[in-house]
Amino acid sequence: MQKFFLTAALLASSAYGHIQMSNPYPIRSPLNAANAVKDYSYTNPLSTSGSDFPCKGYQNDPFTSVATYSPGQTYNLELAGSATHGGGSCQISLSYDNGATFQVIHSMLGGCPITQSYEFTIPTDAPSGEALLAWTWFNKIGNREMYMNCAQVTVESPARKEGLIAVSKRDAFSSLPPIFIANVNGPGQCTTIEGQEVNFPLPGPSVEGSLTGTGYTCSGTAPFLGTSMSPNSGVSSSGTSATAASSSSSSSSTPLTDAPLTSSAAASSSPSPDPVSSPESSPVATSGEVAPTESPQLPDDAEDTPCVPGTIICSEDGGSWSLCDQGSPVPMGNVAAGTICTSGAIKNDPMQ
Helix, strand or coil, rough: HHHHHHHHHHHHHHCCCEEEEEEEECCCCCCCCCCCCCCCCCCCCCCCCCCCHHHHHEEEEEEEEHHECCCCCEEEEEEEEEEEECCCCEEEECCCCCCCCCCEEECCCCCCCCCCCCECCCCCCCCCCCEEEEEEECCCCCCCEEEEEEEEEEEEECCCCCCCCCCCCCHHHHHCECCCCCCCCCHHHEEEEECCCCCCEEECCECCCCCCCCCCCEEEHHHHHHCCCHHHCCCCCCCCHHHHHHHHHCCCEEECCCCCCCCCCHHCCCCCCCCCCCCCCCCCCCCCCCCCCCCCCHHHHCCCCCCCCCCCEEEECEEEEEEEEEEEEEEEEEECCCCEECCCCCECCCCC
16 A cells, blocks of 8 residues: 555656656656655755755765766657646756766757657767766746756767767867756856746757747856856856957946847847957957957867857967857957956956
8 A cells, every 4th residue: 555655646746746857767766766765856946045956966876877878879858747837948968077067968948848858969979987967947937946857877988980080179078068057046146037938058069949038147157158257347147249259348347238148149140240250350459458450260170170059169379269150160359358268168367
């Protein structure tokens, strides 16, 4: 009788409760009969204090792999439950450092998790070994929340095949963007907007769906916003790529309007040449900065290797940057004073 009631409770939770990842099984999920320790409130969102980010605090549990993946192969992620809160936006990501960082391998812009099965592909150059596969969700309707389920998985060593084209350094797994974080007192102090779906500023190269607008507001800066510049520099943490570049010629006390850094904003925002994004122009430099006189010097392979849309490409000296749009780098000009472009992100310059 006790087993019957337990089974009924699980069925009721998955059928009528909040959404949770059902394949692969998350850590401590009550859906996994093999779990010795189960969290029957697993469908709850993360705490707004951030105390259980990431993975509801379970990322340090003893590792027990529930799935094995091969680089370059496509798999299904399945969800259970019916409380979809009008949809929202989701991301699938991988972590190889026990949850310290997560890199996005697939983004779902809008309508998630109304559809409860999604395909994702393990990047061809994903490192082998133990990993956490995370599903994160920002609901459209209801309290401003962040849902996160993490599964312990194994990524196999990639097969060595003759004739494979080498992956560009900037397209490597390490260049994939970090997951978006909001509503949990995290970096950037971001909050999603009721009734809107989040348009991730850096969705990564694998995306389904499309949105207009932002769906979030931020009072600080964070790598997943596409810029690490201080808000005091006059750049909104969710500013467009053109806005970020133009900060080098803006007053440090002048706030700019919020807009998402989307992969299409750099090339199609205006039919006329922009004084910042046009490589032929030379914006006026403020004190301590050098105005560019030519296009940023990109790595040697930048011209003949397609880049990942939405990624930041740094010049060799770190003084200027480009944004990848539709497979090609679009020069964005100089970085702001006191910052440097390095490893695919604009950061505070430690030498300043």
